Amino acid sequence: MNAFPEKLEEIIELFEHLPETERREMLISFSENTRQHEPREGETFDLEDVRKDDECTDEVGVFLNIDDQGGAHFRVKLGPKVQTLTRAMTAILCQGLDGSSPQALQEVPQDFVPRIVGSELVRLRSQTVYYVLTRMKSACAVYLKRERAAI
Amino acid sequence: MTGCPPPGGLWVRRLAMNEKFAAYAHPEVLVDRAWIEEHLDDPNVRIVESNEDILLYDTGHIPGAVHIDWRRDLQDQTVRDYIREEGFAALCRRNGITESTTVVVYGDKSNWWACYAFWVFTLFGHKNLKVLDGGRDHWVAQDGPLTKEVPSLEPVPYPTPLKRRDDEIRAFFVDTLAHAKAALPLVDVRSPGEFSGEVTHMPEYPQEGVLRGGHIPGAHSCPWKTAANDDDTFKSREELAKIYEEGLGLKQDDNVVAYCRIGERSSHTWFVLTYLLGFENVRNYDGSWTEWGNMVGVPIERTND
Numbered sequence: 398m399n400a401f402p403e404k405l406e407e408i409i410e411l412f413e414h415l416p417e418t419e420r421r422e423m424l425i426s427f428s429e430n431t432r433q434h435e436p437r438e439g440e441t442f443d444l445e446d447v448r449k450d451d452e453c454t455d456e457v458g459v460f461l462n463i464d465d466q467g468g469a470h471f472r473v474k475l476g477p478k479v480q481t482l483t484r485a486m487t488a489i490l491c492q493g494l495d496g497s498s499p500q501a502l503q504e505v506p507q508d509f510v511p512r513i514v515g516s517e518l519v520r521l522r523s524q525t526v527y528y529v530l531t532r533m534k535s536a537c538a539v540y541l542k543r544e545r546a547a548i
Numbered sequence: 549m550t551g552c553p554p555p556g557g558l559w560v561r562r563l564a565m566n567e568k569f570a571a572y573a574h575p576e577v578l579v580d581r582a583w584i585e586e587h588l589d590d591p592n593v594r595i596v597e598s599n600e601d602i603l604l605y606d607t608g609h610i611p612g613a614v615h616i617d618w619r620r621d622l623q624d625q626t627v628r629d630y631i632r633e634e635g636f637a638a639l640c641r642r643n644g645i646t647e648s649t650t651v652v653v654y655g656d657k658s659n660w661w662a663c664y665a666f667w668v669f670t671l672f673g674h675k676n677l678k679v680l681d682g683g684r685d686h687w688v689a690q691d692g693p694l695t696k697e698v699p700s701l702e703p704v705p706y707p708t709p710l711k712r713r714d715d716e717i718r719a720f721f722v723d724t725l726a727h728a729k730a731a732l733p734l735v736d737v738r739s740p741g742e743f744s745g746e747v748t749h750m751p752e753y754p755q756e757g758v759l760r761g762g763h764i765p766g767a768h769s770c771p772w773k774t775a776a777n778d779d780d781t782f783k784s785r786e787e788l789a790k791i792y793e794e795g796l797g798l799k800q801d802d803n804v805v806a807y808c809r810i811g812e813r814s815s816h817t818w819f820v821l822t823y824l825l826g827f828e829n830v831r832n833y834d835g836s837w838t839e840w841g842n843m844v845g846v847p848i849e850r851t852n853d
Contacts, residue, residue, distance in 0.1 A: 425606050481603035517604055517620075 400506055405493030414514040420515050426482035434491040436460050436472040444540050446448065446532065447474070454478045457529065461499075461536045468496040469531055479525075482514060486526045490533060499537035505530070566567035569681075571785040577819075578782070579678045581653055581690055588612055594643065595651045597684065598661040600812075608694035610654070610687065614701070615644045618661050619810070622649045628835075636672045637708040643702025644701035647674075649747065654687065655759045658773075658780040664815040667832055670717055672709045682781040689779065717818070718832035719805045719831040721839055724764065725846070727805050733798055734767040735818045738837065742809070743769040745850035748841070754797065758841040762848035764807065767797045772813040777818045788825055800827055807840070 401409065412420055436442070436458075447458035455476025462470045471494065473487050494502055507527050511519050514526060561805070587593045588611055590721035594621055595613040597605050605615040616622065621639055631639065644650055651669060653662035658755040659679060666677050680687065714720070719727065728734060741747040763769070775783055776792050782788070792798050804827060806814040811834030821827040833840075840846060 406703075421603065421606055424603060428603070428607065480601045481607055485603070 401509060401528045402494055402497040402501065402505070404495060405489075405505070405509065408489055408493045409509050409512050412515075415432055417515060417517060421518075424485040424514070424518075425480065428481045430488045431475060431484045432472070434472055434488055435474045440472070442472070444536050444543075446536050446539070449476070450488040454480065454525070457532060459529075459536045461533075461540060463499065463540065464496075467498050468536060469499050469502055470495055471536075473529065473533075482518065483516075483525045483529060486510070486513070487529045494533065499541050502537045503534050503541075505534070507531075555590065556662045558570065568784055570655075572586070572824045573785075574823040575707050576590050577678050577823045578681050580681055581687065581692055584652065584680060584687075584692075585786055587650075591651075592648065593652060595680075596651055596662075596665060597829075598641070598653055598655040598665040598685070598800075600655075600661055601656050604656055604684070606696070611693055611697070612694045612699050613654075616643065616665055616698060618664055622665065630668055630671065633672065633709045633712060636668075636712075637706045639676075640706035641703045642701070643662040644699070644704050646704050646706055650676040650678060652678045652680055654683045656684050658685070658776045658816070659683035660772075660812045660816055661803075663819040664812045667717065667815040667818060671712050673713060679706065682779060686780045693783055717831055719807075719833040720842065721833075721835050724805055724807070724833045724835075724840070726785050727803070728764050731766055733762055733796070733802050733804045735796065735798075735804060735814075735817060735821075736763045736767040736769050737772040737808050737813050738763075738769075739771055740769060742837070743767075743851065745848075758809070758838050760841045760848055762841070763837075764840055765847055765849045767807075767849075770796055770817070772808070772816045775817065775824075782820065782824060785824060788820060792821060792825060798827070800825070801829065802827065804830045806830065807836040809837045810834070811836050 403517065412423065415423060442460040443463050444461040445458070447456065450457040457476065458474035460472040460474070464470065471491050473491060475484060475487060494505070507519035507530055510526050549583040564572060569578050572578065584595065595610050597609045597613045598616050599605060600616060602617065605613075609615070616639070622630060640645050640646070651674065653659075653665045655662040660681055662683055669677055702730050724734070736743050742761070743763045745760075748758050770791065775788060777783055783791075798804060804821060806821070807819045808814040811832055814834075814836065818830050818832040821830045841848065
């Protein structure tokens with residue numbers, strides 16, 4: 398059994414085989430696609446969590462919808478000061494985690510991040526790449542808690 | 549092209565900007581957008597982007613700008629120190645910088661890393677250095693042109709500097725300890741919470757490995773941000789004098805040491821004190837709080853103790 402959802406595993410494998418220059422280009426490309434994952438006009442969500450924490454340089458809004466089959470779908474809105482790597486990781490997570498169950502999402506280990514980002518770009522001040530995953534897991538946890546409370 | 553005024557509004561803005569620059573002690577170290585646009589094709593000018601956001605340059609930069617990364621390019625990769633003389637010469641050679649090239653630095657975070665690069669270039673005695681006032685965010689806010697095209701540069705000659713001028717503008721731990729014991733001016737440019745000891749990292753940042761919170765005994769608290777306007781440009785000389793001379797009581801000929809956590813925010817303050825206010829003896833303690841706060845047997849102060 399894969400530790401990661403299938404779509405995320407595919408993205409990880411794609412990045413792992415890229416030379417450094419292409420890895421950077423791919424990260425930039427993902428970072429520029431972040432807007433595609435923002436909430437759209439008129440959309441409603443099962444859970445909305447918009448806030449700015451000490452760990453991130455700007456406001457991050459996480460919007461969660463659960464479909465009829467129990468699959469999670471995220472939209473994320475990032476403030477303009479969020480770093481490029483964090484933007485890239487946001488687009489990767491929105492795509493890679495799409496359709497997974499909230500229970501499975503909470504179990505996703507974060508050790509895939511260096512496999513995507515590569516050793517050259519991993520540094521202390523890039524740690525906010527982990528932040529959006531933490532926020533997504535937190536949204537799933539709140540959703541599940543509400544579901545249990547409603548039973 | 550230099551004799552031909554830019555169109556209306558830009559020219560008016562430039563005159564106002566130049567008046568601001570003219571009041572500084574060393575106005576020649578600052579440039580604005582109009583200056584950059586006039587020199588985009590100047591072979592004697594090299595524009596250098598230096599950021600905290602490691603991929604920001606790749607998303608688009610000022611046409612012709614090269615990227616110098618504080619960790620990869622300016623620091624030694626195995627010793628906590630800067631590159632040595634030969635490394636600096638090699639860095640300049642591969643970035644098309646000769647000894648006489650005018651280097652203009654700019655970057656994100658209100659020019660923290662641009663000032664850091666300026667400081668490192670000064671360590672090696674490079675003469676013609678300038679900072680783009682307002683840095684990258686201000687350039688973008690003014691709709692300054694950006695490109696993803698990375699300049700293709702032929703290596704140029706750069707003589708290996710005779711020495712790194714550590715003894716002139718850099719303070720090591722032992723220097724700072726002696727400075728504190730002698731009750732000489734120390735400026736802590738971190739956030740108020742970091743200074744007081746309430747937190748051990750700056751807001752919005754991860755913990756960068758320090759065991760104790762507080763400040764160097766006797767240090768003045770004056771966050772770097774007080775020197776910058778909301779649009780990331782530097783405050784006027786009059787405003788800066790109020791902050792550092794009237795507020796902190798610093799004098800032009802004082803022996804001053806500035807510090808933060810790892811030396812980037814204090815590079816900004818070092819630049820302000822040295823070039824905008826004209827202080828003659830300012831050093832940057834780059835070991836800063838990540839060294840002092842972890843050092844065995846060294847006293848700290850906390851505001852509420």
